Amino acid sequence: MGKSLSFITPSGRVTLGNYIGALSQWTAAPGNVYAVADLHGITTPWNPETLRTYIIEIASVLIALGLDQNQSIVYIQSQVAAHAEMAWLLECVGHMGEFQRMTQFKAKGRGRGDISVGLFTYPALMAGDILLHDVDTVPVGEDQKQHVELTRDLAIRVNHLFGPVFTVPEPKVPTVGARVRSLKNPNEKMSKSVIDDGTVLLLESPDSIHRKFMAAVTDSGREVHYDPVEKPGISNLLEIYAALAKEPLDDIVARYRTAGYGTFKRKVAEVVIESTKSVRESALALQTNSEEILNRLQQGRQEAWSTTNAKLQQVKRAMGFWLP
Numbered sequence: 001m002g003k004s005l006s007f008i009t010p011s012g013r014v015t016l017g018n019y020i021g022a023l024s025q026w027t028a029a030p031g032n033v034y035a036v037a038d039l040h041g042i043t044t045p046w047n048p049e050t051l052r053t054y055i056i057e058i059a060s061v062l063i064a065l066g067l068d069q070n071q072s073i074v075y076i077q078s079q080v081a082a083h084a085e086m087a088w089l090l091e092c093v094g095h096m097g098e099f100q101r102m103t104q105f106k107a108k109g110r111g112r113g114d115i116s117v118g119l120f121t122y123p124a125l126m127a128g129d130i131l132l133h134d135v136d137t138v139p140v141g142e143d144q145k146q147h148v149e150l151t152r153d154l155a156i157r158v159n160h161l162f163g164p165v166f167t168v169p170e171p172k173v174p175t176v177g178a179r180v181r182s183l184k185n186p187n188e189k190m191s192k193s194v195i196d197d198g199t200v201l202l203l204e205s206p207d208s209i210h211r212k213f214m215a216a217v218t219d220s221g222r223e224v225h226y227d228p229v230e231k232p233g234i235s236n237l238l239e240i241y242a243a244l245a246k247e248p249l250d251d252i253v254a255r256y257r258t259a260g261y262g263t264f265k266r267k268v269a270e271v272v273i274e275s276t277k278s279v280r281e282s283a284l285a286l287q288t289n290s291e292e293i294l295n296r297l298q299q300g301r302q303e304a305w306s307t308t309n310a311k312l313q314q315v316k317r318a319m320g321f322w323l324p
């Protein structure tokens with residue numbers, strides 16, 4: 001397996017969905033690249049103080065997970081200037097038509113005059129993130145697959161027009177991706193942008209996590225079994241349990257089938273609290289000192305700076321720019 005690259009946008013607090021669907025699956029293997037995608041965090045209106053808080057929270061979680069160990073790197077995107085510069089080069093190679101076809105853009109902003117230009121062009125920033133690091137595969141959810149395909153098209157176009165400078169990446173969509181749903185509305189995804197009792201935050205207190213699970217919406221009937229259509233609430237809890245305990249769903253169902261919803265919800269809360277305890281405690285300890293977090297990311301930033309700058313120079317030269 002080649003090196004892998006994953007960025008996470010600081011557009012809200014880190015949720016249990018982020019942890020189960022993404023963060024907990026990331027590994028500190030040599031060559032892997034992780035970043036806080038803060039430049040992506042400003043495509044919609046933002047508050048500077050909140051942005052600063054979200055950046056530090058995500059950075060603390062990435063460090064707490066040990067992702068800056070074992071020759072893998074963690075950095076903050078905006079601290080490495082090549083990202084913004086590469087985005088411009090790719091915007092000038094991309095076509096309006098192909099950007100307008102992006103379903104994320106269509107869903108969020110097409111036809112509205114008051115959205116930022118960045119919301120339209122951010123797939124070029126994302127393409128640059130990937131192409132600067134010459135990665136072979138990019139693990140992404142189904143919703144981001146189209147952007148990796150656009151990245152491929154841009155890479156192929158640049159290679160054709162200016163010579164072979166980019167590795168053409170493949171999207172890798174996990175076959176069984178846990179999609180954690182809201183505890184209040186189990187037909188909706190648990191999302192960073194919806195903050196209510198249905199969204200469990202990775203760093204909230206164990207008491208609060210417990211309270212949210214005890215108040216989770218369940219379904220009619222009394223039996224704990226897996227049926228996402230008839231029993232979306234209980235099935236969501238079962239999936240959360242199975243993902244965190246790394247246990248087959250059937251084994252969990254066999255144990256709790258007749259235990260009653262209350263007992264089962266208490267158990268799920270316990271599994272969540274226990275399996276996230278170490279990352280939560282380390283991240284919260286790190287957050288008491290933002291300077292320390294930035295210092296810890298210094299090495300990742302330097303490595304990212306040198307890799308991305310070398311690639312940027314190669315591309316600029318091929319495109320016809322004079323270099324100093």
Ligand code: AMP
Binds near residue numbers: 018
């Ligand atoms: P987002 O919070 O949408 O920026 O997503 C960051 C990462 O977390 C992506 O890899 C998502 O696929 C993953 N993710 C976000 N929410 C969920 C969820 N409810 N269930 C599973 N994965 C999620």
